[in-house]
Amino acid sequence: MISIVRTWGVKLIVSLATAVVVSLLISAVRLSYLDALFLDLRNYLTSPxxxxxxxxxxxxxxxxxxxxxxxxxxxxxxxxxxxxxxxxxxxxxxxxxxxxxxxxxxxxxxxxxxxxxxxxxxxxxxxxxxxxxxxxxxxxxxxxxxxxxxxxxxxxxxxxxxxxxxxxxxxxxxxxxxxxxxxxxxxxxxxxxxxxxxxxxxxxxxxxxxxxxxxxxxxxxxxxxxxxxxxxxxxxxxxxxxxxxxxxxxxxxxxxxxxxxxxxxxxxxxxxxxxxREYVHEPSRTANIFWIFIFCFCNLSLLMILQQSPKKYIILSFLIIPIEFLMGLLTFYFTNVNFDFSRILVVQLLIQYVGIPVILINYLRRSDAEKIAFQKKAEREKVKMKFALKVAEAEVLMKIAAKVSHDLRGPIMALQIASEYLKGRVEPEVGSLIVESAARVRHIADDTLKAYRNEKSEKILPVVNVLEVLKELIASYRQIYPQVLFHIADDGFFGVQIPFYSLQRSISNILNNAIEAGGTEVSIRIRSFDESVQVIIANNGPQIPDEVRKKLFQERATFGKEAGTGLGLYQVRKEVESYGGSVALDTEEKTAFIISMPKELRPFVVELADNVWVLERNSDVGALLASVPDVQALSISNLNEGREMLRKWTGSEPLVLVDISFEDGENTAFDFLELINGSGLGRVLLFSTIIDHTEIQKIADSYGVQLVEKWRLINSIENLAKP
Incomplete structure (x- = not known):
C-alpha cells in the first residue's frame, strides 16, 4: 500500500513539475492567428x-x-x-x-x-x-x-x-x-x-x-x-x-x-x-499562466494515471478539449476576461497525438546523437588545438627570425657608413658610432637568444634615464642621416624600469619608420608623471589616414614605405607592453607617437596554494616550487596520472599550473584541461612562451583560465623561494 501511494505521489509530482515548466514555456510562444481566431469565435458565440x-x-x-x-x-x-x-x-x-x-x-x-x-x-x-x-x-x-x-x-x-x-x-x-x-x-x-x-x-x-x-x-x-x-x-x-x-x-x-x-x-x-466596460479584458500574465497550468496539469495527470489504459485515456482526452473550450467561453461570457485557449489546445494535441510515442523516441535518439556529436566535437577540438599549438610554435620562431632581420637593419647600416669613414681616417664621432652600433647589434642578438630560451634580460630591472637613451641614439642618427634635423626639447633625469637597449630599440624603430616614410625633421619631448614617463616622437612626414591608424600597431600593418614589412611598430608595441608600458598614435599632431613607460615595473605575483599541481614538458617550474616553503608541489607526467590524482583528491583546493606545450605522445595539455574542466578543482593557470598568439589566447578564454608568460611565472616563484 505504501509503495502504491509513493508511486502515485511521484507521478503527481512529476505531472506538477512538468506542468509548471510547460506552462511557462508555452506562454512565451506566439500563436497570433490562433489567438485571433478563438477570440473572434468567442465574440461571435457570446455577442451580447x-x-x-x-x-x-x-x-x-x-x-x-x-x-x-x-x-x-x-x-x-x-x-x-x-x-x-x-x-x-x-x-x-x-x-x-x-x-x-x-x-x-x-x-x-x-x-x-x-x-x-x-x-x-x-x-x-x-x-x-x-x-x-x-x-x-x-x-x-x-x-x-x-x-x-x-x-x-x-x-x-x-x-x-x-x-x-x-x-x-x-x-x-x-x-x-x-x-x-x-x-x-x-x-x-x-x-x-x-x-x-x-x-x-x-x-x-x-x-x-x-x-x-x-x-x-x-x-x-x-x-x-x-x-x-x-x-x-x-x-x-x-x-x-x-x-x-x-x-x-x-x-x-x-x-x-x-x-x-x-x-x-x-x-x-x-x-x-x-x-x-464590456470590452475584452486581458488577464494578467500570471493569471493566464496559472489558467494554462491548470489544464496542462490535468492533461499530464490523466496521461500518468491512465498510461496502462490507453482506451480510457483516448476517450477522456477527447472529451477534455470541449470542456476546456466551454469553461473559457463561460468565463468570457460572464466576465469578459479572455483566458488562453490556443496554447492549451496546442499542449493537449502535443500530449495526445504526438507526445507519447514521438517524445520518447526523439529523446532517446537525441540523447545518443548528442553524445556522439559531443565526442566528435571534442576530437575535432583536440585536433584543432594541437594544430594551433604547432602553428603557434612555428610562428613564434618565424617572428624571432623576422625580428632579428628587421632590428639589425639600422645598426648594420650604421656600421656600413662608419666603414666608409674608416677608409681614410678614423675620427672620434665615427669611432663612437661604430662602438654604439656594435653594442646594439650585440644586445639584439642577446635578447633574441634569450627569447628563444624563454628568458628575460634581468630578473630585477635597473632604472635607466630615458634622456640618456635618447641622446646616445640621436647622436648616431645624426651621423647616419645628416639630412634629417633632430630636436630633443628636455633636460633632466627621467627614470624608467626597462632595459636600456630594449627602450633604445623601440625608439629606433619609430625613428626608422619616420625617416623611411619621408620625414625630414624629428622632434622628441619627454613628459614625466607620477607613475610614468612619456616620450613623444613627432615628425613632418605624411599624415597617416584614419583607416591605417586603426590597425597601425597590428602585425604586417605599414604605411608610406615601399618595402615596409609591417613588423616595426608591432614589435615596438609588444616590447613596450611586455614591460607594462604602451604606445599610441597622438591624434592631436600630424604624425606623432607616444611611448608611455612605468617608472617602476610591477612584477607578476602568483598566489600559491598549500598544494600545487604542475603539468609541464620539463621540470623547470616543479623544481622551483620544491624550494618554496610551506608549498607541496606534485608533478604530473601524463594524463592517466592526472586522472588518478583527480579521483583521489580531497582537502583544500590546489593551484593547478599547466604548461600549454605539454605533450606525452598521445595527449596534450588540452586533454588535461578537458579532464579538470567543471570539476571544481580550484584555480588553473596556463603558462607558455607564446601567449601573444591569438589562437592560444582564444583557447585560454574558452576554458576561462589565466594565461601568463613562463618567465614571469618563474621570476615570481623565485621571489617567493627567497628567504
Whole structure:
C-alpha cells in the first residue's frame, strides 16, 4: 500500500513539475492567428445584445441618390430637421470627400453648438484632412483594425486609449470624451488593458448586429432622436474601413454583407464598450499562466494515471478539449476576461497525438546523437588545438627570425657608413658610432637568444634615464642621416624600469619608420608623471589616414614605405607592453607617437596554494616550487596520472599550473584541461612562451583560465623561494 501511494505521489509530482515548466514555456510562444481566431469565435458565440438607448445611428446613404457624394443642400436640410427634434448631440460621421461643397457645412457648424464632425485618425479624405482640420468641432478617434500596430497580433479590432504617451490619455481621446462622455478619465478603465509599445489599447466586444440601433433616414421619427446622441453616417465603400466583426474576411467580402460596420455602428460599439466596460479584458500574465497550468496539469495527470489504459485515456482526452473550450467561453461570457485557449489546445494535441510515442523516441535518439556529436566535437577540438599549438610554435620562431632581420637593419647600416669613414681616417664621432652600433647589434642578438630560451634580460630591472637613451641614439642618427634635423626639447633625469637597449630599440624603430616614410625633421619631448614617463616622437612626414591608424600597431600593418614589412611598430608595441608600458598614435599632431613607460615595473605575483599541481614538458617550474616553503608541489607526467590524482583528491583546493606545450605522445595539455574542466578543482593557470598568439589566447578564454608568460611565472616563484 505504501509503495502504491509513493508511486502515485511521484507521478503527481512529476505531472506538477512538468506542468509548471510547460506552462511557462508555452506562454512565451506566439500563436497570433490562433489567438485571433478563438477570440473572434468567442465574440461571435457570446455577442451580447446592445442595451444602450441613449445613442442612435442614422443611415443617410439615401441622400446620395446612387451617386458617390452627398448633396450638401439635402444634408443641411436634414441636419436642421433632426436638430429641431432636440437631440443631445449630433455627430456627422462620414468622409469629407463624400460631400459636395463641404465648405457649406461651416454655417451649420457655427449655428448649432451641439453639431460635431467625426474623423478617423490618419484616414485619407476625412475631415481632419479638410478645411475643418483645426476646427474645435472636429472629433478624432484613434482605432486600429487587426494588425495595423505592432506586435501584429491579428486580434479583433482594437481601440487606442493612448498613442505613444505611456500611461497618459491621448489628447484626441480626451477631447472626444469631453463631448461624448464614455469613461472617467481620472479613474481610467481599470484592469485588462493591452500595452502595445507605449500605447494603451483594448480589444472591443462587438454586439449582435441586429440589436445595434441604426435607422434609415427615411424612417426616423422624433422619439428616435430626442435627447439622444445621434450619429449621421453612410453605409458604403467610402465610409467603410471597419472589417466584418467576427470573421477573418477581407474588405471586399465584408462590404457585401448585411452585417458590415459603418462609422456609426462602430462608434456605437465603442461607446457601449467603454461606457459599460464590456470590452475584452486581458488577464494578467500570471493569471493566464496559472489558467494554462491548470489544464496542462490535468492533461499530464490523466496521461500518468491512465498510461496502462490507453482506451480510457483516448476517450477522456477527447472529451477534455470541449470542456476546456466551454469553461473559457463561460468565463468570457460572464466576465469578459479572455483566458488562453490556443496554447492549451496546442499542449493537449502535443500530449495526445504526438507526445507519447514521438517524445520518447526523439529523446532517446537525441540523447545518443548528442553524445556522439559531443565526442566528435571534442576530437575535432583536440585536433584543432594541437594544430594551433604547432602553428603557434612555428610562428613564434618565424617572428624571432623576422625580428632579428628587421632590428639589425639600422645598426648594420650604421656600421656600413662608419666603414666608409674608416677608409681614410678614423675620427672620434665615427669611432663612437661604430662602438654604439656594435653594442646594439650585440644586445639584439642577446635578447633574441634569450627569447628563444624563454628568458628575460634581468630578473630585477635597473632604472635607466630615458634622456640618456635618447641622446646616445640621436647622436648616431645624426651621423647616419645628416639630412634629417633632430630636436630633443628636455633636460633632466627621467627614470624608467626597462632595459636600456630594449627602450633604445623601440625608439629606433619609430625613428626608422619616420625617416623611411619621408620625414625630414624629428622632434622628441619627454613628459614625466607620477607613475610614468612619456616620450613623444613627432615628425613632418605624411599624415597617416584614419583607416591605417586603426590597425597601425597590428602585425604586417605599414604605411608610406615601399618595402615596409609591417613588423616595426608591432614589435615596438609588444616590447613596450611586455614591460607594462604602451604606445599610441597622438591624434592631436600630424604624425606623432607616444611611448608611455612605468617608472617602476610591477612584477607578476602568483598566489600559491598549500598544494600545487604542475603539468609541464620539463621540470623547470616543479623544481622551483620544491624550494618554496610551506608549498607541496606534485608533478604530473601524463594524463592517466592526472586522472588518478583527480579521483583521489580531497582537502583544500590546489593551484593547478599547466604548461600549454605539454605533450606525452598521445595527449596534450588540452586533454588535461578537458579532464579538470567543471570539476571544481580550484584555480588553473596556463603558462607558455607564446601567449601573444591569438589562437592560444582564444583557447585560454574558452576554458576561462589565466594565461601568463613562463618567465614571469618563474621570476615570481623565485621571489617567493627567497628567504
Amino acid at each position: 445584445t446592445y442595451k444602450r438607448s441613449d445613442i442612435v445611428s442614422i443611415d443617410i446613404s439615401e441622400l446620395k441618390n446612387n451617386k458617390e457624394t452627398l448633396a450638401v443642400e439635402d444634408l443641411i436640410a436634414n441636419i436642421r430637421k433632426i436638430s429641431a427634434w432636440e437631440p443631445s448631440l449630433l455627430l456627422l460621421a462620414v468622409k469629407a470627400v463624400e460631400i459636395r461643397d463641404v465648405g457649406l457645412l461651416e454655417e451649420i457648424i457655427e449655428s448649432y453648438p451641439h453639431f460635431y464632425l467625426y474623423s478617423k485618425w490618419g484616414e485619407d479624405g476625412s475631415f481632419a484632412q479638410s478645411k475643418f482640420k483645426e476646427s474645435p468641432k472636429n472629433l478624432v478617434l484613434k482605432h486600429t483594425v487587426d494588425a495595423s500596430l505592432p506586435p501584429y497580433d491579428y486580434k479583433t479590432r482594437r481601440f487606442v486609449l493612448a498613442m505613444d504617451t505611456g500611461p497618459r490619455y491621448d489628447t484626441d481621446l480626451l477631447k472626444f470624451n469631453s463631448v461624448i462622455p464614455m469613461f472617467n478619465a481620472d479613474e481610467g478603465l481599470g484592469s485588462g488593458i493591452l500595452t502595445v509599445y507605449d500605447t494603451k489599447q483594448v480589444n472591443l466586444r462587438f454586439y449582435y448586429p441586429p440589436s445595434v440601433p441604426e435607422i434609415p433616414l427615411s424612417k426616423v421619427k422624433k422619439e428616435d432622436v430626442a435627447s439622444k446622441i445621434v450619429i449621421l453616417t453612410t453605409r458604403d465603400n467610402y465610409t467603410g474601413t471597419i472589417k466584418h466583426p467576427y470573421a477573418r474576411f477581407g474588405y471586399e467580402e465584408d462590404k457585401s454583407t448585411n452585417e458590415y460596420f459603418s462609422y456609426g455602428s462602430y462608434l456605437l460599439n465603442v461607446y457601449a464598450n467603454l461606457k459599460d
